[in-house]
Amino acid sequence: MDLLAGLIQTAILAGGVLALAALGEVLAERVGVVNLGVEGLIALGAITGIATVVAVPSPTLGLILAMLVGLLAGMVFATATVIIRANQILCGLALTLMGTGVAAMVGKAYSGIPAPVTFAPIAIPFLSDLPLVGRALFTQNVLVYVIYLVLPFALHHLLFRTRHGLDLRAVGENPAAADAAGIPVTRIRFWYVSAGAALAAGAGAYLTLAFVPSWSEGVVAGRGWIAVALVIFAGYRPWTAVGAALLFGLITSLGFVGQARNWPIAAPVLSMLPYLGTIALMIVPVLAWQKVRRLMAAPAALGEPYFRDVR
Amino acid sequence: MSIRIQRVPSENMAGGLAARLIAIVLALSIAAIVFAMSGADLGKLGAHVFKSTFGSRFGLMDLGLIVTPLILTGLAVTVAMKVGAWNIGAEGQFCAGAIAATAVALFVPGPTILVLPLMFVAGAIGGMLWILIPTLARAYADVSELITTLLLNFVGALFIYYLATGPWLDPSGLSFAATKRLPHDVPGFWGDVHWGLPIAVLLTVALAGVLNYTRWGYEVRIAGSNPAAARYAAIPFRRHLIVVMLMSGAIAGLAGMFEVIGTTHRLQGGISNNFGYIGIMVAVLARGSAIGVIAGAALMAVILKSGIALQTQGVNISTVLALTGLILFFTAIGDELSHYRIVRSKPA
Numbered sequence: 001m002d003l004l005a006g007l008i009q010t011a012i013l014a015g016g017v018l019a020l021a022a023l024g025e026v027l028a029e030r031v032g033v034v035n036l037g038v039e040g041l042i043a044l045g046a047i048t049g050i051a052t053v054v055a056v057p058s059p060t061l062g063l064i065l066a067m068l069v070g071l072l073a074g075m076v077f078a079t080a081t082v083i084i085r086a087n088q089i090l091c092g093l094a095l096t097l098m099g100t101g102v103a104a105m106v107g108k109a110y111s112g113i114p115a116p117v118t119f120a121p122i123a124i125p126f127l128s129d130l131p132l133v134g135r136a137l138f139t140q141n142v143l144v145y146v147i148y149l150v151l152p153f154a155l156h157h158l159l160f161r162t163r164h165g166l167d168l169r170a171v172g173e174n175p176a177a178a179d180a181a182g183i184p185v186t187r188i189r190f191w192y193v194s195a196g197a198a199l200a201a202g203a204g205a206y207l208t209l210a211f212v213p214s215w216s217e218g219v220v221a222g223r224g225w226i227a228v229a230l231v232i233f234a235g236y237r238p239w240t241a242v243g244a245a246l247l248f249g250l251i252t253s254l255g256f257v258g259q260a261r262n263w264p265i266a267a268p269v270l271s272m273l274p275y276l277g278t279i280a281l282m283i284v285p286v287l288a289w290q291k292v293r294r295l296m297a298a299p300a301a302l303g304e305p306y307f308r309d310v311r
Numbered sequence: 312m313s314i315r316i317q318r319v320p321s322e323n324m325a326g327g328l329a330a331r332l333i334a335i336v337l338a339l340s341i342a343a344i345v346f347a348m349s350g351a352d353l354g355k356l357g358a359h360v361f362k363s364t365f366g367s368r369f370g371l372m373d374l375g376l377i378v379t380p381l382i383l384t385g386l387a388v389t390v391a392m393k394v395g396a397w398n399i400g401a402e403g404q405f406c407a408g409a410i411a412a413t414a415v416a417l418f419v420p421g422p423t424i425l426v427l428p429l430m431f432v433a434g435a436i437g438g439m440l441w442i443l444i445p446t447l448a449r450a451y452a453d454v455s456e457l458i459t460t461l462l463l464n465f466v467g468a469l470f471i472y473y474l475a476t477g478p479w480l481d482p483s484g485l486s487f488a489a490t491k492r493l494p495h496d497v498p499g500f501w502g503d504v505h506w507g508l509p510i511a512v513l514l515t516v517a518l519a520g521v522l523n524y525t526r527w528g529y530e531v532r533i534a535g536s537n538p539a540a541a542r543y544a545a546i547p548f549r550r551h552l553i554v555v556m557l558m559s560g561a562i563a564g565l566a567g568m569f570e571v572i573g574t575t576h577r578l579q580g581g582i583s584n585n586f587g588y589i590g591i592m593v594a595v596l597a598r599g600s601a602i603g604v605i606a607g608a609a610l611m612a613v614i615l616k617s618g619i620a621l622q623t624q625g626v627n628i629s630t631v632l633a634l635t636g637l638i639l640f641f642t643a644i645g646d647e648l649s650h651y652r653i654v655r656s657k658p659a
Contacts, residue, residue, distance in 0.1 A: 036457075040636070080640065086647040089397065089457070093591060094640035101633025108627055217629075222465045229458045268473035275462040279444065282459060286452040307318065 003261075007253050009136040012144060014256075015249020017042070017207045020147050021227035022234070022241040023155060024199030029236055030159060031192045032172035032301040036092025037077055038200045039224025040099020041070050045204025047103040050110050050215040057117045063143075063205045070201020073099065074194035082189040085305035096224065103220075110215045119143050119210040141210050148242055155238040168192060172299035175306035185306055200224070222275060229278045233285065235296030244281075251277040315654045322649045327598055330645025335610070338637040342630065356624060363620035364613055368502070373619075374612050375504035376574050380405070381608035381615075382511040383566035384590025386518065387438075389597055389604055391559040393522060394552050395535035396449065400460025401563040402587025404438035406467030408564025409571040410474065411437025413578040416493040417479065423495045430495070430572055431565070438564015439557045441467065446556040450549050456556070464587065472580045479578065489579035497573035507569035512605060514562070519601030531555055563587065585632060589615065592635050595642055611635070 021038050028035040045066035052062035073095065080091045119141035128138040159165040168188050170178040175185045207223070208215050226248060234240035255270040263270070285296075347353055364370045384401040391398035398404075411433040419426055445459035472488070481491040497505040522528035534541040534551045541548045566586060571578055589611050596610065597603030618631030 080644050084644050084647055086643040090595060090639060090643035090646075093399070094636045094643060097588065097636030097639060098633050099636075101629045101631070101636055104629030105627045105633060222462065225458060225461050229455075229462065232455065232458075266473050266477055268469040268476075272466045272469050275465045279448075279459050279462055282454050283444075283448045283452055286454060309318070 003257065005133060005136045007250070007257055008133060009139070010253035010256055011246060011249040012136065012140060012148070013211055013249070014252040015245040015247075016144055016147050017203045017211060017223050018227050018230060018248050019242045019245035020151070020203035020206055021200045021224060022230045022245055023147075023151055023238055024196035024203070025228055025231045026155065026196075026234075026236055026238055026241055027199070028193045028196035029231060029302055030172045030299060031168050031189045032175060032299055032304065032306070033078075033081055033189055033193045034088045034092060034303045035074075035077065035095075035193060035196060035200075036089060036228060037073070037095025037099060037197070037224075038227050039220060039222065040096035040103075041073060041197050041200035042099075042204035042207065042224045042227075043103035043220045044069050044073060044099045045201030046208040046219060047107045047110065047204075047215055048201070049205030050113070050115055050208045051106065053115050053117050053209060054110060054113065059115075059117050059119050059209045062209050063202060066205035067198040067202045070204075071194055071198040073201070074197020075190075077197060078190045078193040081305070082186055082193060085307065088303055088305070100220070104217050107215050107217060112216060113214060115209055115213040117209075118213045119206075143206055143210055147206070148246075152238040152242045159238065169299070172301055175301050175304075176308075179306070179308060189306075200227075203227070226274060226278050229282055232298070233281055236298065247281075248274060248278065313656060315656065316651050317654045318650050319652055320650070322646060323652070326649030327646060330649050331596055331598075331642055334638055334641030334645050337641050338634055341637060342634050346626070351624070351626075356621060356626075359624055360617040360620055364616050370616070370620075372501070372503045374609075374616055375501065375508050377616055378608050378612035379505075379507045379511050379573070380566040380570050380584075380586040381589060381593055381611050382508075382515060382605055383569070384563050384586050385593025385597060385604040385608050385611075386511075386515050386601060387559045387563035387566070388590050388594035389599060389601055390518065390522075390562065391556055392594060392599055393535045394531050394555040395538065396552060396556050396559070397457040398442065398460050398556065398559045398563070399457050399591060400442060400445065400463050400560075400587070401566070401590045402583050402585070403460065403464040403467035404441045404560045404563035405567035405570070405583045405587050406464075406471050407437040407441035408434035408567030409437075409578060409582055410467075410471060410567075411440075411564065412568035412571055413474075413479070413490060413493065416495055416572065417490065426495050427497070427572075430568060434564045434568025435561040436564070438560040438562070438567065440560075441564070442556055442560030446553055446560075449556070450553050468580070468583065471578060471582060475579050481577075486577070486579075489577040492576050493572060493578075495572060496576065497569060505569070505573035507573045511565075511569070514565075515601050515604055522601060563590070566590075588632070589635055592639050595639060 021042055025035060025038055048066040048069045049062040052065045053059055077091060077095050080086045081088045121139050121141050124138040128134050167183045170183060171185050171188045179185050212219060230244045230248060231241055234244045252274050255273045258265060258270045259267050343353055364374060387401045388398050412430040415430045415433045419429060441463060442460060445456045448454035448459055449456040475490055476488045479490045481489055497507055500506045500509060530546045531551050534546055534548045538548050570582060575582055593604055593607040593611050596607035615631055618628055622628055
């Protein structure tokens with residue numbers, strides 16, 4: 001039973017990175033922009049987080065600065081893809097390369113230093129004493145609750161329960177119609193893509209301040225790409241994305257537990273699990289449930305720049 | 312007379328080339344400014360870069376070695392783009408090709424003249440197998456090949472790491488994370504530069520010919536640029552997609568094969584050296600022209616080699632990755648801007 005509790009605890013902790021990055025990507029893709037720079041944004045956030053706490057021992061400040069860096073990078077990306085309307089895939093790949101490269105350059109000085117302060121787990125009284133899962137669910141750091149409960153609730157409410165959410169989904173489905181209805185397409189796209197990038201960078205700070213918690217080159221290890229895959233898998237819905245992130249966290253934690261318990265499988269092979277699992281989860285549901293496809297469909301104008309004068 | 316700026320659907324050729332030139336100059340200038348701000352002596356760095364690339368025989372040989380995998384990965388990405396697919400997994404297929412070629416080198420006895428062709432075939436098949444699942448998933452379930460091919464990059468790197476530190480570790484105990492020196496070499500072509508380079512160039516020219524001057528190539532290009540039109544013209548889109556994507560994987564696999572047999576002579580972690588990712592940059596610079604791949608690869612080889620040379624001057628090799636990203640970013644913007652033209656018209 002200890003095994004199960006440990007598995008769930010690690011799954012929740014590991015899934016948090018993916019969940020936060022995926023929520024950011026949901027925002028960008030709902031307004032019709034594919035941001036493939038998530039991997040680079042996580043790297044930027046991760047190094048900003050660690051560099052901040054090494055200078056000033058405040059994880060909260062680290063998170064805030066990381067998100068600011070993400071917001072700035074997101075605004076650069078949005079300027080290129082939304083205002084200039086350059087190819088989103090290329091700009092996203094470029095952002096990934098730049099973010100990964102710059103983070104590695106800056107990170108040289110911080111490599112291997114454990115974060116002096118982190119978001120420490122807090123045991124919630126009574127609940128954490130529950131048998132079996134109490135410790136796993138209720139002895140987590142504060143960000144876990146924000147990522148798994150507060151943010152998806154807020155985003156779901158925003159997207160599906162407010163007038164503004166309707167507007168921004170319209171921008172992602174049919175920008176021409178939205179434009180005709182007086183919705184500011186460019187402005188909405190610009191700010192939601194930037195906000196999504198801030199969340200992705202926040203996921204990076206979570207990685208180095210709550211999960212690992214230190215910086216090393218390659219610490220991001222494809223989590224940004226898994227997050228992008230997960231958004232598709234989750235049908236662009238906040239709650240589903242968070243649930244899927246938990247599932248992926250479980251796959252990751254299986255690898256950790258296997259290593260810790262000396263399963264007769266080599267460590268690098270166990271490390272392949274999240275990637276192989278992601279690929280399987282991208283393919284299987286499409287084959288298994290043809291009917292779900294329409295329900296989980298991408299926003300109709302996803303990836304397409306909007307030109308008012310060209311129809 | 313009024314002047315308007317107008318967007319046209321097709322980008323203009325000269326504009327596209329100018330955009331690339333400006334993108335590269337801009338990205339390099341930004342890098343130079345960053346170096347200068349961090350207190351580096353730009354003149355000294357520049358002289359060092361020149362000496363270690365064009366300025367010496369060894370520099371030129373190194374360029375020849377680096378450009379070989381870049382031509383092949385760039386070609387792999389370009390070929391996939393022709394049919395409208397994003398093969399972002401050249402890195403992983405490179406690993407698979409290297410693994411397959413190493414397996415043949417380690418376990419198939421025989422004279423080099425016989426084993427070498429076998430390694431060539433193994434490298435191609437390795438790369439092909441690595442892209443097989445993403446290909447079928449795209450063709451039959453419309454799963455984004457961009458993400459599946461990319462995720463397999465991480466698996467490929469881990470697989471090499473597993474083999475090189477585990478079952479295939481050099482039994483002599485001399486190396487920590489590599490196989491033993493492989494018993495066969497690709498013959499030399501010019502000094503250290505092996506025959507992989509001319510073969511890569513020939514393959515590029517041949518593929519450019521096939522894509523531009525055969526019926527099959529024409530169908531592939533139509534299928535890539537407009538799948539709906541292709542279907543209407545009874546062009547078998549799915550079949551072309553599968554064949555071309557597998558071809559793309561095979562080409563990237565060859566890059567890995569040449570790297571391990573011709574350049575490193577051992578399978579070791581980090582062998583792929585971001586060649587797959589830089590291959591995307593090569594393909595974008597080449598604007599879909601297979602011949603352009605050679606020029607793009609040459610340029611990226613100079614940048615990569617400069618980065619390696621600058622490591623001795625305290626410059627981090629990750630700078631190359633960041634710089635590649637910067638060039639890609641500016642090129643993407645430039646490509647879009649080259650769709651615009653200035654129109655003079657008389658007021659109505």
